[in-house]
Amino acid sequence: MIKILIFSLLTMGSIAAVSAADDESVTVYSSRKEHLIKPLFDAFTKETGIKVDYLTGTGGALIERLKLEGKNTKADMFMTVDAGNLWYIGSQGLFQAVQTQVLKNNIPNHLRDPKGLWTGLSVRARTLVYNTEQVNPSELSTYADLALPKWEGRLCLRTSKKIYTKSLVASLIYHHGEDKAGDIISGWVNNLAATPNAKDSHIMNAILSGQCDVGLVNTYYYGRLMAKKPNSPLKLFWANQNTTGVHVNISGAGVTKYAKNSKSAIKLLEWLSGTKAQVIYGSLNKEYPANQNIASDEVVSAWGAFKQDDMNLSQVGILQATAVKLMQKKGYR
Amino acid sequence: MALLVALPIFVVTFSWALPEHELWAHFSENLLPNLIHSTVVLLVGVGIGVTLLGTVLAYLVVMVEFPGRKWLEWVLFLPFAIPAYVLAFVYLGVFDYSGYAQVWMREALDLPGFDIRSGSWAIILTFVLVFYPYVYMMARASFKRQRINMIEAGKLLGASPLKVFFKISLPLARPAAAAGLLVTLMETLADFGVVGLFNYDTFTTAIYSAWGDYRSIEVAAQLASLLVLAAFFLIYFEKKARGQAKYYSTNVSNKKPYQAHGAVGWLIALFVFGVFMLSFAMPMLQLLIWGWESVAQEWSAKYFDLISSTVILTLSAVIITLVIAIVLALPSRCKQGSIWLKSVTQLATLGYALPGSVMAVGLLYGINQISVVNIYFGGESINHLIFGSIALLLFAYVSRFMAIAYSSIEASAQQIKPVFMQSARLLGASRLKLVMQVYLPMITPGILAGGLLVAVDVMKELPATYLLRPFGWDTLAIQVYELSAEGLFERAAVPALIMVLFGSVLMLIFQVLDKHTSKGA
Amino acid sequence: MLVVRNLTIQYQDNQVLQGFELELAQGEIFALLGGSGSGKSSALRFIAGLDEVRSGSVALDGELLSDNGQHQTPPESRGMGMVFQDYALFPHMSVEKNIAFGIDYQSKREQQIRVKALLSLVGLSGIEKKYPHQLSGGEQQRVALARALAPEPKLLLLDESFSNLDQKHREVLANQVRGVLKKTNTTAILVTHDKAEAVAFSDRYGSIKNQRLQEEK
Known part of the structure; x- marks a missing residue:
């Protein structure tokens, strides 16, 4: 045998x-x-x-x-x-x-x-998405801004287990240092309206159904949703335009x-x-x-031009383990 | 042979030779206390849930006559054909804050919305609805073998139907129900898809974190070995708790000891039908809607390849697993089985508690170690010969699903009185004759149930197939995953529906065979 | 007092009993004889309420338990006991638990006393903690009897209860059981195919002929 x-x-x-x-x-x-x-x-x-x-x-x-x-x-x-x-x-x-x-x-x-x-x-941008009926774009500015108390109970995020979240946090560590990045994460966790979602599409559904007002998504998921339901009161907001630029991966x-x-x-x-x-x-x-x-593709360019974060992406690799450790410490599931 | 099947377990266990203190410190400080708590809560909740639902349903369809019983008895198996994470996905789509059900609740009933992913009740319910067929299937087979006069004796001693269930039928079905429960708990421990969708952290989360985030396959393996340990204790305590009591029974009766008339009958029918609706019909409806919208875009000639790979892999894996399981279960009925053999057998069935991808990587590492030894003695690496071969993939299936086949066959073998084997031997039957003419026919129900469970599980298996398959051997499960991972759920419904169709066909075959064998008994 | 009236049993096209009638006084022991398939076990199961039939009534101590299919008291509320041919002891319970099964509404202490008393009544002791598979056929039989007697049934039904034993044990045990029943003044029906056993065990006996009960003296 x-x-x-x-x-x-x-x-x-x-x-x-x-x-x-x-x-x-x-x-x-x-x-x-x-x-x-x-x-x-x-x-x-x-x-x-x-x-x-x-x-x-x-x-x-x-x-x-x-x-x-x-x-x-x-x-x-x-x-x-x-x-x-x-x-x-x-x-x-x-x-x-x-x-x-x-x-x-x-x-x-x-x-x-x-x-x-x-x-x-190919480049994917991870930025803010908001409900146009609940949020005035003038309230929005940076990733760090979402940690402020004014967003309490209004924020939806994707799970920390997803690589996109890890890379975003790695870029926060690169720009702000570990301590400040830790504070931002704590602020996010405090502001969550629901357990972090498994999918970007869930985040946008949650925003549409009123569970939260603002979230972070990769733009192509937004593109897909809008293609299916063009009248949704959802809009992208380009984060950090006056500072480091939108986080890209x-x-x-x-x-x-x-x-x-x-x-x-x-x-x-x-x-x-x-x-x-x-x-x-x-x-x-x-x-x-x-x-x-x-x-860019026609649909994509309609969302407007934006400034990219030009940090070399090898930094994401170098800092990723630190980012995960930080999120696990701060209780970001 | 059992040793070979247990290879991934050994690999995982020997990982302790390479400790990584810093990562362990971080884990035990920040993750493990919560993880262990949430894992235990999940296991206890799912365990109680599947045991209750699985045995109650099995009891109702076997012991009570009520409207619609005959077809409900069969369709209750069907949820098993749907991959767990597909069901979980549909449930979230319907019952989460943005789902139809909650939107309706808020708009029509003006109730407040809630986050069903916080806390653990919703995920427990999901697991229960996904996994109850394991317990249902095994308990049903056991109830069918129960002597009706045991229940009549209970009735005449003044026992209410509930007391008869809890004091007589359930304890008698315990070995079978426990086998189903064990499989469920191991499956729950190893799950990553459902817990991922609910963002519920279990022990598996830590394993994946160690591997994916900290790139430490060693710590991942060390954590996995703790899972194996947990599975080992589950099995050990079950065996021990059975203790002195013995559970032989052979008489079969087709008469239902309880007749549920009028309102009670319809209430029971409604309950059973409700479970079927929730666990199968409703998710199927959603899949059909999605499938209908996307079949034109998704269907291509490629599906013939997907289907043939799936069928070939499933059939080969089932046959190999069953043959080995039958051989392994044989000594447990004869006195000669040494302790050594028994423990190795036990080890061989632990693979089920390992998350599929951890097990698969364990396998690759095991083979790599053989290569290292081979190179040391002047030979060459065998990695490239074995990695990506069908044999390795089949080996992984056998290793992973041995527990199901074995426990199902073992539960069946438990019902054979040693006296049958002894009397056959006294009649001069040779060993071979004994096995072919006495042992095999008597465990046929177990073989059928085990074979069916393994077939459906192999068909649904994802992580090991994904990692180990040879070029060009994509299966339906892989197609489902690739599409749904990209958020293309509508299109993923097409391969998912084909899988459910195959699963249903398997159930149908099983039904015919089952009827045939129970007549023969 | 037991009254069975006009019992008619039919399986598909096969008429088994027609107009079966039986009356028993308190404490009386009756034996029902008949070959296999004569319908004697069916009659017993009907009296116990295990089977329903459209035609026939059963009353015990003036209480109507089955009434031509219109009313049917479930077996668990009839206050009858039964000893099965293969004893039907619960294999997952000890002797003690088996016997106490029908009286577990009592306190633990009361149960213990009752179990002890019943075991000595049927001539067994010191086997409370054993399991059925550890007992001999005769011992299992006695335990089954003790279990059936525990709730003090108004009527005890014995379905071929001695036929699994060898000749010698059968006579001894039948004799002892009769003694126990008389001592407790329990009404009983024994179904058997053995005339000698019927004669020895019962006060009255009869057999099923032409689908009816014919009493013999």
Whole structure:
């Protein structure tokens, strides 16, 4: 019995290994969901003839797999959301530095790793959303402002377990220092109208139903909701415009250290930063293109231009664990 | 073989070799006291809830004749086919502050709104409605085997129907109900989807935090080993509490000892129907509405691949798990089973309490350790051969769901009087004949129930499949997750509905087989 | 005093009893004879209220318990006791708990005294803490009897209660049980297929012939 088991383990594994070893192809591990990456890869294959194999999975687990596969990994590229994840993969020595002129021209500095280990490909902004019937936009200003007592019982936030919250808090620590950031979090927790929500869409539903007046969301969730219910009394407010700018995060990718097809992988990365891919990125998920030469999607640009926080996003990675610890200390679930 | 199944457990336990004091200090100061409290509250609440609901429903459909009983008996299994987090999501959509129910309450009845995610009653209720089929299924099988004259004796001694239930039927069904309860509690401990939606912190939260936030797979594994320990004690205390009492019974009767006439009958029917509405019909309606809106956009030829992967993986996993579970349960009925074997078997069933992804990573680490040893002796790493093979994924399923198959078969084997086995041996039956002609037929109900539970669980399984599957082996559960994680619930309803459909078909097969075997008994 | 009138039992197309009648005085012991399928157990179950039928009535001490399907007192409120063929002891309860099951409205102390008294009445002692599976067939039988007698039933029904025992034990036990019933002045019906047992055990006996009760003397 055990022998048969081992035998089948071995044979099945090697069959998989052989079939994946095509010549002109790239293998991508992605924690971006299939329906968001497949159109991009299809377009790439059509244009270059290079085939793209991909495996989706949750970020953390997929990173462990990459780590354990070591030199034998099939992955040429790793694609994920959140700068913190990208930074971590880089810090584990699983990415190789890619500093091409194309990437430098296409993607601004603060969205790329200083050593070139990873590159941001799309930008998501996390900002304030409010009920236009309950809140006058003149009352709104910064993330820190939401910690003031005037918002008591009026605030909805997303769970601290979500990576977007962690990154936002990391940026607060970067700008204000740990003590001040801790005070802001305490203020937020005091002002909560409900247990932190699991999804951004829940936050907006809560605002619409009157449970709270203001919340923090990624803009594309707002875009999706407004597409479905265009008459909702909801509006975005660009935070920190007179100070540090709106907190942004990225989805991005890097070429793995042990890539077998690093040439094709670099080609794919450059292509993803180029015009065609960036337009697809913007329209697929209503995100902002990372390439600043590309205009945003029509719907997205209607929300107005804003000033981005230009802190280098590797800081998010460096400070993320501190941010989580701080939130856990302050009782932000 | 049992040792092999228990591999992830060993990996998790040996993680203690690498302590990380600083992180532990932070956890025990800021997280653990609250987590342990909320986990215990959840387990106690869910435990009481599923035991009551599961056994009461099973008792009603087996022992009482009331209007609509025949089809209610079968549809009560169905909620099991819906993934827990999908149900939780629908419940939140209906009952949270912004949900239809609360909006109606505020507007039509002028009642104040409330946050159902604060406190623990709502999440407990959700878990109860999601997991009661485990207890229902096992208790029902047990009630069916109960001798009717036991209940008649109780009646003639002046016992009210309630007293008969609490003093006779329930205690007699205890081993089976306890098996269902155990599975429920382990599933609750390992859950991440439902607690995530409610933002309710349990022990699993700490495991994920250690791993995801602090990148410490070691502390995650150490915390997970505490879960395993908890599961071990749950099993131990159940076994111990059973003590001297024995629970053999074999007679089967089709007659219902209680007839509920008139208003009482309709009240019972209403109650059972209400549970069915809340746990299945209502969520299904929501899924159907969503599915209807999005099927044109979502359906593609890709679904044929998803379906075939799901079916192949499910079938293979069920067959392997059942074969191993039958072999493991065999010694428990014979005297030769050594203590050593028994404890290893126990260990092999603990995998269920581990969150799926922790278990999966434990598996990868285990194989990595083998590679490290292999390299030390001059060999090569085997990681790339095994990672991403179907065999590894199947191995993970077997390891994770052994508890269900085993406990179900074991509960069935408990009902066999040793005297049957002994008399068969005296009649000169060889060991093989004994197993094939006496043992297997007698545990068939357990095999069926176990196989069905494992099938539905494998079909719904997400974290381990997500991490371990080979290229091109996406399942329906993965499709549900990928869409819903991006907030595309309308589209996620399409694969979810296909899963429910498959689950329902499985239930139907089970129903036919179950009728067949209970006639034969 | 027990009065059964015009009992008619039919299973699908199979007529089992037709116009069955029976009267018993207080303290009288009756034996009902018949082959398997003769309907003797059905009659007993009807008297106990375990089965409902459309036609036939039962009255005990002047109280109408079943009335041609129009009224039906549930078995738990009839004040009858029954000893089953396979005893139907609760396997998850000790002997003590089994016997005290029908009298648990009493205080613990009263229960203990009653259990002790009943056990000595049926000729057993010192087995209070044992479980049914640890007892012999004869011992289980006595415990079942003690359990049925505990609530002091107005009528005791014995369904083939001795037929699982061997010849020697059967006679001894039947004799003892008769003694116990006489001592407590309990009215009783024994269903059996063994004529010798019926003769020895009862004050009066009869058998079912042509779907009716025919008394023999």
